[in-house]
Amino acid sequence: MDALASLHKVCGEEHVRPGAAADAVDGVVPAYVAAPASTDEIRELVLVARDAGLRVGVRGASSKLGWGMPPAGLDLLLELSRQDRVLEHAAGDLVVRVEPGVRLVALREQLAPARQQLALDPPEPGATVGGVIGANASGPSRLLYGTARDLLIGITVVLADGTVARAGGKVVKNVAGYDIGKLYIGAVGTLGLVTEAIFRLHPVPAARRVVTVEVATAADAGRLTQLVTDSQLVPTALELDWPDPAGPGRLTVVVEGIEPGATAQAESAAGLLGGGAEITDTVPAGWGQRPYGGETGPAIGLKVSAEPAALRPVLDALWRVADLHHLATAVRSSAGSGVSYVGLGAAADAGRAGGPAVEIAATVIELRAAVAPYDGSVVVLQAPPEVKRLVDVWGPVPAVELMRRIKDRFDPEHRMSPGRFVGGI
Amino acid sequence: MDRDATILDVMTLPVLAARLRAALPARAVLTDHAQCRTYECDGLAHFTVTPAIVVLVETPEQVQTTVRLCAQSGVPFVARGSGTGLSGGALPVADGVLIVTSRMNSILEVDIPNHRAVVEPGVINLWVTREVAPQGYYFAPDPSSQLVCSIGGNVAENSGGAHCLKYGFTTNHVTGAKVVLPDGELVTLGGKATDHPGYDVLGAFVGSEGTLGIATEVTVRLMRRPEAVQTLLAGFAGTDEAGAAVSEIIAAGIVPAAVEMMDALAIEAAEAAVHCGYPAGAGAVLIVELDGPAAEVAHSFADVERMCSANGAFEIRIAADEDERTLFWKGRKSAFAAVGRISPDYLVQDGVIPRTALSEVLSRIAALSGETGVRVANVFHAGDGNLHPLVLFDGSVPDQDVRAEAVAGAILDICIEYGGSITGEHGVGHEKRKFMGRMYAEPDLDTMQLLRCAFDPDGRCNPGKVFPTPRLCGELPARRKGVHPWQEAGLAEVF
Known part of the structure; x- marks a missing residue:
């Protein structure tokens, strides 16, 4: 029996087809695309892949499929759109168990009647739970609630050899055995497939206030961010939006809680931010969006992580380096967390959309050097292949040899999303 | 990696000790049996093993040197901090080195x-x-x-x-x-x-x-530090009423900084030990602490107070200042040791259940206690379902220790049955290895073992802990056939 016939046998002919150009992952077209409906089907597909030596990739809503390096090879692409069930919502225990194809927006709707939420708000449209885990995507509310690593409490995975393994469980407090779930967060599918996830939930606060202020310089942005994070306020988010260094930036603080609590916090925040701070009930347009991609945004997207107090030097370094290479920048920063997203495009005077690949690669490399003193890292999230050929999108990783050893144990034949991760993993 | 021996022979440890002495300050290496015995156990004191060599490291380089020399000799090692762990995680290996980090305290x-x-x-x-x-x-x-x-x-x-x-x-x-x-x-x-x-x-x-x-x-x-902290202590007739109050607080969307509960026997012990003055006649005491921005805390705290009353709290005390708050916590924090006042010996258990199963699980524990005649005092982090049953016994009476251990084990089985965990914070260590196979299936443990093998292919780093059966990393584990135990228990479906 050939591989396609075996795949058909697992999840039915209507759910397996040859790959097309539109299925390409970062330019690599898969031989087959299969849409399994359960952990069992994924396991069976992985066993077929094992026996036929197929290299396996995975996609949810494809909203972050361009992140990472292009796969070194891709024979079977698993599409998780059929695995979109919320399996259990234990409201009294603030826990939810879901399949990886569940979209965050759908989950939000389903949890809303219980006034609960999975406190992850990455902006990629249609993002699925599995994609958020694989890419470690986060949004503004990470300031208060943390990221996937702080919310994922249990996981089911299928390894390259078809082993179905669970770790963690459905109670938040649990130190029995290794926290295997952590390894799968941000692993881009290189350690196997996540087929179920259990998250802790948080109550949806009753009231929200939004405090915004315009900032003229990176120094101001840094100083005000520090004032807020050093205060006894408990903001849900603290975001900086700086679409063009020639103009001003805007700092936004979101506070939530019961009505009088949110009001009191908003007034304190406005006091800290000084004259010009405005209090509203709604977040500004484009809240939490990435400053790249889409119809009109720059083609290149970077993620810069550094010490939270280094906002000013990070911005200064970015603007200086980009200017040197005639690139325009747009920044959206989870300022309180030390994580910034950057859109890079050709400056108005440079002529070519996206900018020459060499200039972009040089910007990334120089920016890495500039933020290194602040424990900084620069990851290229989105870029055309010509840029990815010139620069390692992940950058240097200190413990990469240890990570290779982990990969070798979990996927000795390197068939799970090969080549997409750090150090060629 | 260089290795002189894969199997320890009689000269391995003396040679390693000599190499350690040559590489480290003289005071750092202990081999005298009496001195080494000081480190024979951690907070789980009924398991003891005297290590062959103790190294009191003072710098990262010394840790590295010690570990390298252990690797070259094929000798296992165990790290130890203050030795306060309650699962025997720092229990030494007899033919190994204990690396004590307490002098690295800057x-x-x-x-x-x-x-x-x-x-x-x-x-x-x-x-x-x-x-x-x-x-x-x-x-x-x-x-x-x-x-x-x-x-x-x-x-x-x-x-x-x-x-x-x-x-x-x-x-x-x-x-x-x-x-x-x-x-x-x-x-x-x-x-x-x-x-x-x-x-x-x-x-x-x-x-x-x-x-x-x-x-x-x-x-x-x-x-x-939060702007405001408010703590209350409420007395209830029993744990069911106190548990209902907790459910209402959580359902209202309040996330307290802490919610702690003690049952009648635990209260009795705490009173005897630290005279914390908890409400007389209480079958359960609840401590609820809120913290955060002042306005938020003030409003939510009034709600919590109301919810405690509505669920039958017969006495509610609110800490007026830091001293009173400390007093509330004193009874709770001393609870483990306090049980020594009402029982010659006791086991501290640590298990987790979904919080909503609290009332059912406490009934099961009470029934277990009734059937076996083994007394159990309950102290727990009620907000997250982390139970600390204290199983009381008298070690001087034959068989009592065995029965107490059986009850402590049965409580963990109940936790597993309800989809919980065998440990919320004390760890698996030496003590709970045998329960790992009840909570997890073989493939789950095999997968954890993959991580272990990536770090420690020779299995020399704290061997014999966490996992029920040691495995060699080269060995391909046999695949388990049939259903996952969670499914078998109906949990994977009904959770």
């Missing part, structure tokens, strides 16, 4: 702007908070042993504490570590920033109970 850096501190593993948990309290900060994980337990131990065990309901565990408060791997290599994981590219190896290392390496430096998150 706070290397306090970085207030970044809300971080960089500390050595032997630094005591509470020292971090003391160091940064003047600037208005604190280190959130607060295990009951925080006066004496070390950060290195907290990292190994992923320690929690009463306030982890709102603020999370050690894993949520460690952003970086330098770790000596079992082959002696020093790696840097994470740092002061977050979201470093690569696998979250740090996340897997925290809570690995000393089986993946030894942390020589830890970067921790510092939290801003």
Whole structure:
């Protein structure tokens, strides 16, 4: 029996087809695309892949499929759109168990009647739970609630050899055995497939206030961010939006809680931010969006992580380096967390959309050097292949040899999303 | 890696001791049996093993040297911080080296702007908070042993504490570590920033109970002290009423900093020991603490008070100041030791259940106690379903210890049955290895073993802990056939 016939046998002919150009992952077209409906089907597909030596990739809503390096090879692409069930919502225990194809927006709707939420708000449209885990995507509310690593409490995975393994469980407090779930967060599918996830939930606060202020310089942005994070306020988010260094930036603080609590916090925040701070009930347009991609945004997207107090030097370094290479920048920063997203495009005077690949690669490399003193890292999230050929999108990783050893144990034949991760993993 | 011997022969340990002495300061290496015996156990004192060699390390280089020499000799080693662990995680190996990190006790850096501190593993948990309290900060994980337990131990065990309901565990408060791997290599994981590219190896290392390496430096998150803290203590007729109050608080969307419960027997013990003056005749006492912005706390606190009354609290006390708050906590924090007043011996159990099953599980424990005649006092973190049943016995009466252990074990089986965990904060260690196979299926344990093998292919780093049966890393584990035990128990479907 050939591989396609075996795949058909697992999840039915209507759910397996040859790959097309539109299925390409970062330019690599898969031989087959299969849409399994359960952990069992994924396991069976992985066993077929094992026996036929197929290299396996995975996609949810494809909203972050361009992140990472292009796969070194891709024979079977698993599409998780059929695995979109919320399996259990234990409201009294603030826990939810879901399949990886569940979209965050759908989950939000389903949890809303219980006034609960999975406190992850990455902006990629249609993002699925599995994609958020694989890419470690986060949004503004990470300031208060943390990221996937702080919310994922249990996981089911299928390894390259078809082993179905669970770790963690459905109670938040649990130190029995290794926290295997952590390894799968941000692993881009290189350690196997996540087929179920259990998250802790948080109550949806009753009231929200939004405090915004315009900032003229990176120094101001840094100083005000520090004032807020050093205060006894408990903001849900603290975001900086700086679409063009020639103009001003805007700092936004979101506070939530019961009505009088949110009001009191908003007034304190406005006091800290000084004259010009405005209090509203709604977040500004484009809240939490990435400053790249889409119809009109720059083609290149970077993620810069550094010490939270280094906002000013990070911005200064970015603007200086980009200017040197005639690139325009747009920044959206989870300022309180030390994580910034950057859109890079050709400056108005440079002529070519996206900018020459060499200039972009040089910007990334120089920016890495500039933020290194602040424990900084620069990851290229989105870029055309010509840029990815010139620069390692992940950058240097200190413990990469240890990570290779982990990969070798979990996927000795390197068939799970090969080549997409750090150090060629 | 060089290795002189794969099987220990009689000369291996003396030769290793001589090499360690040559490489380290003389005072750092102990081989005298009586001296080594000082380290024969941790907080789980009924298991004892005297290590062949004890090394009192003072620098990261000394840790690296010691681990390298162990690797070259094929000798196993165990790391130990303050030795306060309650699952035997730091239980030594007789033919091995015990590496004690308590002399590595410097706070290397306090970085207030970044809300971080960089500390050595032997630094005591509470020292971090003391160091940064003047600037208005604190280190959130607060295990009951925080006066004496070390950060290195907290990292190994992923320690929690009463306030982890709102603020999370050690894993949520460690952003970086330098770790000596079992082959002696020093790696840097994470740092002061977050979201470093690569696998979250740090996340897997925290809570690995000393089986993946030894942390020589830890970067921790510092939290801003909340603007307001309010604590109340409520007396209820029984645990059902107190549990109902907790359910209502959680359902209202309030996330308390801590919710602690004690049952009648635990209250009796605490009274006898520390005279905490808890409400007379209470069948259950609840301590609820809220913290955060003042306006938020004030309003929610009034709600909590009302919910306690509505669910039958016959007495509610509100801490007027820090002294009263300390008094409320005194009874709770002394509960383990206090049980010594009402029973010659006791076992401290640590299990977790979904919080909503609290009432049912407590009935099951009461029934178990009734059937066996073994008394059980209950102290628990009621907000997150983490139970600490204290199983009482008299070791001088034949068989009582065996029966107490059977009851403690049966309680864990109940936790597993309800989809919970065999440990919420004390760790698996030596003590609970045999329960791992009940909570997890073989493929789950095999997968954990893959991680172990990536770090420690020779199985020399804290061997014999966490996993029920030691496996060689080259060996391909036999595939389990049939259904997962969670499915068998109906949990995978009904949860």
